[in-house]
Amino acid sequence: VASKLGIRTNGFVAPSQGNFNDLIDQIKAVDEALKVEIDANGKLKIIMTNGDDIIINDLSGTPSSVLGIQATGMDGTNVRKSYAEQYDTIVQQIDDLILNNDSSYKGTNLLNGQDLTVYFNEYRTSSLKIDSVVFDTLGLGIKDSTNEWKNNADIQKSLSQVDGAISMIEAQASEFGQNLSAIQNRQDFTENMTNILTTGADSLTLADMNEEAANMLSLKVRQELGTNALSLASQSQQSVLKLF
Secondary structure, eight states, rough: OHHHOOOOOTOOOOHHHHHHHHHHHHHHOOOTTTEEEEETSSOOEETTTTTTOOBBBBTTOHHHHTOOOOOOOOOHHHHHHHHHHHHHHHHHHHHHHHHHHTTTTTOOOOTOOOOOEOOOOOTSSEEEEOOBBOSSSSHHTTOSSSSOSSSSSHHHHHHHHHHHHHHHHHHHHHHHHHHHHHHHHHHHHHHHHHHHHHHHHHHSOOOOOOHHHHHHHHHHHHHHHHHHHHHHHHHHHHHHTTTT
């Protein structure tokens, strides 16, 4: 920063407060990402808000350590490298999840090119085929970080890849959801039909014998009463006929 400002360190004399303000304004003008402030101890504190390095040299390029200037800080590039390594680890985990069949269910992995056919009857005449996808990093279009994310363009490239992958996953999730809804409807219908048939069968086979015996006796009595009534009616008609 000092080299850009034309500030020499040899024989430097502490400026007044007004000159400090001018110096701060000049440093901020070098790069919009620079944050300059004076801490509680009255020391000048310069921070690069975008994580890039801050290198202080004199006009000849001599570094601050040789000039006797004490400087402390963190290498922003290394911070970005750390983030890039974490990102690459997540990318690798996606491949581990898909290619090692960790996302499979009962031997079928819809996310690794294995189609699934669901049959709705024992004759296999009614079915639904669910098309699979390949959602590893190659299929999603996600690649490892570029250039350890040293430049903002490298980060933006990774973000664009992630946004594209999210759009693909959301669209496929909608399609899987429609298939699931169709299967769930058929399953609910089958379960309801099974319950109705089971209830009907239970009514026939699990009857109360005492109750059924009473019903049978009641029917037998009714039948006998009906027979007796017909007999009496017939006798009455014959008695009437004998009068003539």
